[in-house]
Structures are given as C-alpha cells and as structure tokens.
Amino acid sequence: MAVLGVLSPFLGGWYFGGLLEGIARAAADADATVVAVQTLDAGTDQQELTEAPHPPYPLAWDHAAGFVVIVNAASAKYLQEIQASGRPVVVVSHEFPELDSATVYPDNRVGVRAAVEHLIGHGHRRIAFAGFLGALDQQERYDTYHRTLRAHGIEPDPGLVFEAVDNQQAGGVGAAHAMLAAGLPSTAVIAGTDLNAIGIVRVLAEAGCRLPEDQAVVGFDDLSDASFTQPRLTTVRQPLFEVGATAARALLAAIDGTGGPPARHEVATELVVRESCGCPGSVGETALRDEGRTQYFERTRLQRSLSSQYDISLDLLRSHEQDPRQLGWLRRTSVRAGCLGLWLPGEPRLEIAGHFDRAAALPPVTAGSFPPAELLEEARAEPGLLTFVVPVRVGDRDWGLLATVDRVDLQGATGREPINQWAALLTMALDYQAALHTLREQEEQLRASALHDHLTALPNRTYFLQLLAAAIERGPDVAVLFVDLNGFKQINDTYGHAVGDQILVEVACRLRAELGACGTAARFGGDEFLVLLDALDDDTPEATARRLLSALNRPHRVDGRQLPVSASIGVALASRTPFADADALVREADTAMYRAKSRRTGVEAGSDTSMYGGYTGAT
Numbered sequence: 001m002a003v004l005g006v007l008s009p010f011l012g013g014w015y016f017g018g019l020l021e022g023i024a025r026a027a028a029d030a031d032a033t034v035v036a037v038q039t040l041d042a043g044t045d046q047q048e049l050t051e052a053p054h055p056p057y058p059l060a061w062d063h064a065a066g067f068v069v070i071v072n073a074a075s076a077k078y079l080q081e082i083q084a085s086g087r088p089v090v091v092v093s094h095e096f097p098e099l100d101s102a103t104v105y106p107d108n109r110v111g112v113r114a115a116v117e118h119l120i121g122h123g124h125r126r127i128a129f130a131g132f133l134g135a136l137d138q139q140e141r142y143d144t145y146h147r148t149l150r151a152h153g154i155e156p157d158p159g160l161v162f163e164a165v166d167n168q169q170a171g172g173v174g175a176a177h178a179m180l181a182a183g184l185p186s187t188a189v190i191a192g193t194d195l196n197a198i199g200i201v202r203v204l205a206e207a208g209c210r211l212p213e214d215q216a217v218v219g220f221d222d223l224s225d226a227s228f229t230q231p232r233l234t235t236v237r238q239p240l241f242e243v244g245a246t247a248a249r250a251l252l253a254a255i256d257g258t259g260g261p262p263a264r265h266e267v268a269t270e271l272v273v274r275e276s277c278g279c280p281g282s283v284g285e286t287a288l289r290d291e292g293r294t295q296y297f298e299r300t301r302l303q304r305s306l307s308s309q310y311d312i313s314l315d316l317l318r319s320h321e322q323d324p325r326q327l328g329w330l331r332r333t334s335v336r337a338g339c340l341g342l343w344l345p346g347e348p349r350l351e352i353a354g355h356f357d358r359a360a361a362l363p364p365v366t367a368g369s370f371p372p373a374e375l376l377e378e379a380r381a382e383p384g385l386l387t388f389v390v391p392v393r394v395g396d397r398d399w400g401l402l403a404t405v406d407r408v409d410l411q412g413a414t415g416r417e418p419i420n421q422w423a424a425l426l427t428m429a430l431d432y433q434a435a436l437h438t439l440r441e442q443e444e445q446l447r448a449s450a451l452h453d454h455l456t457a458l459p460n461r462t463y464f465l466q467l468l469a470a471a472i473e474r475g476p477d478v479a480v481l482f483v484d485l486n487g488f489k490q491i492n493d494t495y496g497h498a499v500g501d502q503i504l505v506e507v508a509c510r511l512r513a514e515l516g517a518c519g520t521a522a523r524f525g526g527d528e529f530l531v532l533l534d535a536l537d538d539d540t541p542e543a544t545a546r547r548l549l550s551a552l553n554r555p556h557r558v559d560g561r562q563l564p565v566s567a568s569i570g571v572a573l574a575s576r577t578p579f580a581d582a583d584a585l586v587r588e589a590d591t592a593m594y595r596a597k598s599r600r601t602g603v604e605a606g607s608d609t610s611m612y613g614g615y616t617g618a619t
Helices: 013-029 076-084 108-121 136-151 169-181 194-206 224-228 240-256 285-317 328-332 373-379 418-451 461-474 488-495 497-515 541-552 582-599
Strands: 003-008 033-038 066-070 089-092 102-106 127-131 161-163 188-191 216-221 234-237 264-267 270-272 337-343 349-356 386-394 397-406 479-486 520-525 528-533 556-558 561-563 566-573 603-605
Touching (some): 003 013, 003 240, 013 033, 033 373, 066 076, 076 089, 102 108, 102 136, 108 234, 169 188, 194 224, 349 397, 373 397, 386 418, 397 418, 461 520, 461 528, 461 582, 479 497, 566 582
Parallel strands (some): 003 066, 066 089, 089 102, 127 188, 216 234
Antiparallel strands (some): 234 270, 337 397, 479 566, 520 528
16 A cells, blocks of 8 residues: 655645645545655744755655655755655645656636636726745746736736735735835735735725725635635635645656656636625625534634643643653544654664554654554544654754644644644753753752762762761661871872872772772761761671771872872771760761871770770781
8 A cells, every 4th residue: 555755844724734635535545645744843933935945864755655745845955865766756836947757736827817807807907916926836826917917908017016025914914005005006906815815905994995996806725714804805716625636646646657757737726706806795695604604613623722732732831740752642632643753862763752542662763764654554544534744843953753643734824733833842842851851960960069079979078977867867786987098198298189189089999899888988078088887787897997997008009109008997886875966976986086096006996985995906
C-alpha cells in the first residue's frame, strides 16, 4: 500500500487544509495513505513565504513513495534531493525552474476573466486591482485582469493598481486606505483574495462608502466568510479539494509509471455571484436557514476548540507536574494516536519519548523513518485520517518531531492549526523542563560547593558537623578522629603553597582509600582533617586510627622530591562522652590530638570521665 508524502508550510486552515483533504480522499480511493509534514517551525505565524525553507533532514522519506509539495514548502535543493532518491514530486501552485516535475494549479484565468467581464457587464470601466503581487498565483490573476480589460477595449490604468502587503485582511485594509487616499478613482475592484476583499469592504464601509453603489467588490477563493459579509461577497470559487485530489492522482500516476512526462494540470475556477458586485440579492428562506445553521455549528465548534486549547495549554504549562513527553495531554483532543520523537544527543536519530494510545515501546528511528510505521497503520483505519508531522522546533530550539493521526482542520486560521500550537507549546514546555533541570543541577552544584572543600572535594567543617549530629541522634556508637599533619607549615614555607596543596590532596586520597565505606573523612581547615566512624564493629576506632596513621606516614613524593610529612590523631567516642553534641565531640577529639602531638605518641584518646584509655606510638 503506497504512502503519499505531503510537504506543506502549514497543515490546516481553509487553503492548506482544503488541499490536504482532497489529497487524503484521492489517496484513500487508491488504497493509499498520507503523511503530511509541516516544514515551518512550530508556532510560526501566518506569513507569505518569500523564501522556501530547507528542512534539515529527510522527513518521512523511508515511508513516502513520492511527495506533493504545496506552494514553496521546501527549497528546490531539498526537492532535487528527493527526486534524486527516486521519489517523484508534484508541486501545487508554485514553479521550481530547477525541477522537472508535474504541477497543479487552479485555473486563475477562467475565474478572473469571468469576474472582470461580469463587472464590465454592470457598466464599470474604472476597474481596480488590489492584491499581493509577490505571489505567483496573484501575478497570474493580475495578468488576466490586465488582458481581459484590453480584450474589451479598456486601457488598463496603472493608477488603479493597489498592491497589498499580503494575502490577508491586513493587506486589503492597506490597499483600501491607498484607494481612499487616491480619491477612490475606481468604481469597482478585483481583490486578489477573499481576505483582501473583506479588508477592503470593512475600510470602505467605515469611510462612509455605499457598497456596491460607490464601489463594487469581487474577491477570489469563496471562503465561508464570503457569504456573511455585508453585502455578501461575489467571488471566484477556487476548488481546493479538487486541486489537492488532482495532485494526489498525478503523484500516484508518477509512482506507478503511468503518468507520462511531467505536465501542468489546471483545475477550473468559477464565478459565484452575490450582492457585492451590484447584482440583486436572492437569499431565500432555505438559504437563510442554511446560513443560520452554518453559523450555529461554527460557533459551537469554536467554543469547543477554545475550551480544548485552554485545557491543553494548562496541561503543558504544568510540565513540572506531569511529563509532557508522555503525550497524556492529547487525550483532550480528537487525535486518534500520537507519537513524539526527540533527538538523541549528538546523533541524527530520534528516540520515541512518548506515545498516545499505544502501549508498546518503539525503538529509535531516523527522521526518514519517522513517524513509526505503527502510527501510519492507525491512519488506515478510516477514510479521511492523515498522519501529520510537525517539527517541535521554535527558533534555534529543535527538540524533535511530533506526529498525530487526525482529520484535517479546515476551520482554523492558517498558521493557527491546533497541532501547530501544540508543537509550539510542547517546545516551550520542554525548554522549561530543561531549564528547570539545569537550575536544579546548578543548585546541587552550589549546595555541594557550599558543603565541600574546593581543594580536596571532601566534606567541609559545616557539612561534617551536620553528618556527625545526625549520626549521634541515631545512637551512641559514633567516634570522631581528629587528624593533624606534622611539619606541614615548613613544607609550605619551603616549597610554596602549590606543593602544600598537592600534599593535602594526597592526604585526602589516602584517607578515602583507607576508610572505604567504613567512615567519612572531611577537611576541618588548614592541615586538619576529621573522620566520622558511625558503624562501629569489631574494628575499634583506635585500630582504624592506627591504620590511617600508617597510611598517612608513608613518604609523600612531589615533583620527584620526598617530603617529610607525618600525622597525629586524636580519638573521641560519643558513648564515653555523655550528652555530647557534635561540637563537643570534635573538641574532645581535638584535645586528644594535641596530647598525641605533644607526647609524639601518634594516637591519643581521652581519659577520666570524658576520655578513655591511652595509646602511644611513634610517628
């Protein structure tokens, strides 16, 4: 069963969604399925694409037998690479001179010619054009407008051309202000799109113009909004569903080798007459009822969509409570299945970090084999289901790819499709998780730095006293060894602090190695160290002290020199120091250490009520 790939700037809305729906239906009729890939970053606002994006990886190539490319969704170089891999390409409403590929267009000429002739039939001779001439299809509409006027003996007036900045309402608003500033020199205007026309109607009406008496307006596209403007908008219907279906059929023919040489396919457009051109209204009771029902369903859909998006936004904003990578938030949507792939560090592979409505773990995949084949199977369950893929990428933050199995959203504004918003919110949630993880690591590093000696990495005095207090609270079988180096000051004075630091690091290493898991060493300060023994067994603290003394008294070699360093150790037991706290126990061990140092015995312990025993040993 063939898989058709689709590369599109966006994956919903009346234009891209209409094309995708036609592609999906034609694919289903041929027992094929569709994986549609958004090539713009998540959260991208609607914009006119002046430069085609270049996807950084071969998206879904392992699955797709060929690709439909909607307008300039990908760079010519990327599409050439697809063709070089043996996969055919069909392009919708755009020309790539570098490619030898089939193209599919709505027939702009038929609809625009009919619109201009219709206005001429109403007696208009001063007919303006307002549109975004930076787009190829708009340029074709303008050229047809120009030729049709001349064909009817009307010389086109450059003063009646008002360029829009884009295909949206904002472009129409700007064009309308330019028309008013020029004194409204036209009696009728052909708009490049319905959204341009709606912007023009709004501005002219607010300026006090009577429509269509002072200015007749004709749009292009036949959006659902066109039948709700006042007056209702005459427009050219662009059969997007059939354009998409034609592209899918052309791709299927190219895949199986029956399509012949690449050709240009055109789908007829037609003029839809309403009141904005000057024709009388003809809205009957049935039409009014249908329009009311349409408005009701649209309002209901909008309420559900807003509620769903609100819930999803809150879920993703709570990423510190529930991992968004698990895709549990998709339960609030109409999505049938979903999958999230995150880039493995330093590898061009994706780890399947989360899945929705699928229990089995999936192995890592490349971008070319994402989404996993298991997800494509979900899309075969019902006609009209597609597999959508959106980059989880905003700016320079590229986390991976999000795939869902769902139906096309035709109602949302282009660039505001739910999956586009989800991927943008997911990117932010993952950024937040990463930032939180980094902050926690930094906090832990700061905490560790505050509690450890920066030179030896041993616990410092503060941390040692905390550990000792906790050990005393657990029970009396606790001992403290106070270790002091003999002759260390002379080494510092003679060889410098750098050599002294090396000695201190070596002492710390010897203490750790000798103690193992049987005790905790710390640096008290200067050349003084502490040892906590809180798991006393048959090996007495005195015996441990003697082992440590033997280890520390071994020769210390630094830069080829053997340096004379030895140690003195004092021992204090909590069980022999009633009601002692951590500070008191350290003081007792310190006192015993000074006794050992003064007597040159090496190891000393306390006597009388607060100390016990007595040990001697040469250093």
